[in-house]
Amino acid sequence: MTTSPSTEKPAVARLQGSVLYIEDEPVSFAVVEALLSSHPDVRLIRAQTGDEGVSRARSERPDAILLDMHLPDISGIEVVRRLSEDIAAGAFRVILLTADKLNIDVLKAMSLGAFEYLVKPVNHEALEASLARALAAKARKRL
Numbered sequence: 001m002t003t004s005p006s007t008e009k010p011a012v013a014r015l016q017g018s019v020l021y022i023e024d025e026p027v028s029f030a031v032v033e034a035l036l037s038s039h040p041d042v043r044l045i046r047a048q049t050g051d052e053g054v055s056r057a058r059s060e061r062p063d064a065i066l067l068d069m070h071l072p073d074i075s076g077i078e079v080v081r082r083l084s085e086d087i088a089a090g091a092f093r094v095i096l097l098t099a100d101k102l103n104i105d106v107l108k109a110m111s112l113g114a115f116e117y118l119v120k121p122v123n124h125e126a127l128e129a130s131l132a133r134a135l136a137a138k139a140r141k142r143l
Contacts, residue, residue: 014039014041015036015039015041015042015128015131015132015135016039016041016042016135017041017042017043017062017063017064017135018042018043018044018045018060018061018062018063018064019036019042019043019044019045019062019063019064019065019066019131020045020046020047020053020056020057020060020062020064020065020066020092021033021044021045021046021047021065021066022047022048022049022050022052022053022056022065022066022067022068022071022076022079023046023047023048023066023068023097024048024049024068024071024072025068028068028097028120029046031121031122032044032066032097032122032127035122035124035127035128036131039128042131045060045062048072049071049072049073049074050071050073050074050075050076050078050079051073051074053065053067053071053079054079054082054083057083057086057092058083058086061091061092062092063092063093063134063135064092064093064094064095064131064134064135065083065092065093065094065095066095066097067079067080067094067095067096067097067109067114068097068098069096069097069098069100069105069106069109070098070099075105076096076098076105076109077105077108077109077112080094080109080112080113080114081112083113084112084113087112087113087114088113092134093115093116093133093134093135093137094109094113094114094115095114095115095116095117095118095130095131095134096109096110096114096116096117096118097117097118097120097122098117098118098119098120099119099120100119101119102117115130115133115134115137116130116133116134118130
């Protein structure tokens, strides 16, 4: 018996946890919000500036942070720098979202503790996979 290759997408692990998205562009936020709407166990929190994002990260203690590198008040690098102690302690994983290809700013943020980076426009599967890795690492830390 001959079978044809499956055209179905591989199943992504069930995502659950809280995710803070630090993003000033409403359209970019709406895209990620729509992508995550198929994951009812994910609570999406929004911050529109870097300062607000740092504050919400400390008060909300999300499991993961999605971080735009270009914010209206401070850079994504500065956000990572301000949260570096929390990142080092394993409080959350930071995933950079940037319209830029790999550049010095992304490298600096990665050296300060950012977990991964994705290039916008974000691919649905790539975002799910990155969040699955980040949230799984956080869940393992809780055990």
